[in-house]
Amino acid sequence: MIETIRAAFVIGRRDFTAIIFSKAFFFFLLGPMFPLLVGGAAGLLGGQVARDIDRPVIGVAMSADDSRQLLAARASLAAQVGERRLPEMKQLAQSASDSAPEQLLDDKANGLAAILGGTLDKPVLTGTRGPIESYKGEVAMLAAFAKNADAMALPPVETRLVQRSAGNEKQQRLVTAQATQVLLFMLTMLLAGMVLSNLVEEKANKIIEILAAAVPMDAVFLGKLFAMLAMAFVGIAVWSAVGFGLASLSGPALPSLPTPAVGWPIFVMLGVVYFTMAYLILGSLFLGIGAMAATVREVQTLSMPVTMAQLINFFLAMYTVTKMGEPIELFACLFPFTSPFAMVARAAQDATLWPHLLAVVWQALFVLIILRVGVYLFRRNVMKSGSAGRIKDTGGKKLFGLVKLPG
Incomplete structure (x- = not known):
């Protein structure tokens, strides 16, 4: 031995x-270092691109009063729940609001994913399937909050931290x-x-x-x-x-x-x-x-x-x-x-x-x-x-x- x-x-x-x-x-x-370095760089760039792509802009083509209330409701909620939890919104000029939603979406200069028209009582979201299915719930919530300014004052939530939980x-x-x-x-x-x-x-x-x-x-x-x-x-x-x-x-x-x-x-x-x-x-x-x-x-x-x-x-x-x-x-x-x-x-x-x-x-x-x-x-x-x-x-x-x- x-x-x-x-x-x-x-x-x-x-x-x-x-x-x-x-x-x-x-x-x-x-050998293994080059794929790791290339993969890491590609992941960082891909993540940044994905974050940019994942933020579609919704054009607001409502009346001036409804647009103002809607954007104010969005700003108030974003401060409480987080900016990325709500869709990005852009108020369109009054001249653009008179145009058909399809024409606004075809205009590459705008770069809009969807158009929100109608009124706060009956909003109309026009766009492809992806943005509509992703943000129709958020749009309805923002319209409801814009109609009722008191609802935007969300009650404060008391939090209690623990060191561990069995399930987590x-x-x-x-x-x-x-x-x-x-x-x-x-x-x-x-x-x-x-x-x-x-x-x-x-x-x-x-x-x-x-x-x-x-x-x-x-x-x-x-x-x-x-x-x-x-x-x-x-x-x-x-x-x-x-x-x-x-x-x-x-x-x-x-x-x-x-x-x-x-x-x-x-x-x-x-x-x-x-x-x-x-x-x-x-x-x-x-x-x-x-x-x-x-x-x-x-x-x-x-x-x-x-x-x-x-x-x-x-x-x-x-x-x-x-x-x-x-x-x-x-x-x-x-x-x-x-x-x-x-x-x-x-x-x-x-x-x-x-x-x-x-x-x-x-x-x-x-x-x-x-x-x-x-x-x-x-x-x-x-x-x-x-x-x-x-x-x-x-x-x-x-x-x-x-x-x-x-x-």
Whole structure:
């Protein structure tokens, strides 16, 4: 066991150093940043455009007295309920009021979404379906308030703030649970694929066979898996630093996630642990696939069903977020491929900690099972033997400072 761990450490250190100091890894780090930056900029611009588009202007083509009362009622209510809760209104000139509503709407210089005519007793709203369905209720309310000036003096509402409410807290924690599940899934799928590509590349270059002849195959798989995990944490650290920098520039514009049931420090720690387990489970599965595949085409053929199955597992974990304690949620917590996602959602909603210890032990055991199966498949498909033979002769050069190769 000690020899296997020591050999796995050497293999992992070799892979980690080779990947971290390569040009491909640098561009790999930059890859996700460009979509995030472009998406963030597009979101800000799109939000501003949407806010501008979502404020249609209604032209008021009533008599001068009715228009004055209507606009006064709108100004009074806007001060009490908020400007954006009421439609934007623009009083038209008397000459324009005598024109047909259809002509006013066709005039691009006005830029009006609808025309409000008639009287306060019988208002007529002319426009397309969208503005009419959106604002006919508000128009009727404004006309009623304009007729009765006393009704505009709304009674003051006494407010009493509380720190928490059971219903609101539950809904908010669901948001935290789902957001964390999505983040874990995206990071796992983005980073776990490098395990597969690395193994296939070394199989094509015959490097993996040299390693298998020098050290136990279990150590090779274990070292590669944890080297990729360390690489994943380096990538996450870089992306997190950039994300925190952008968040500090955005300030209060970013939404804040509700506090999970176990508290933020423990929840972040559990999130790291469950990402590790999800990565190890999927990575060990990809190692097994790489052991069976001889070419890149075979890798793509074999990995596609696994990727689709993992997507289904993620959907199952998301579905069980609102099913705490039900059989389907317990199944998701026990099933190894959904367990990390289901358990991190449980941590956001339930403060009990002992189930997480059992879940992590079970997930780690499943990782070892998949690794053993992958080693067995590699020996049968690549080494063409029941066990990976190690060279006993100590003469010659050392491999990575561990085992001496003959000659």
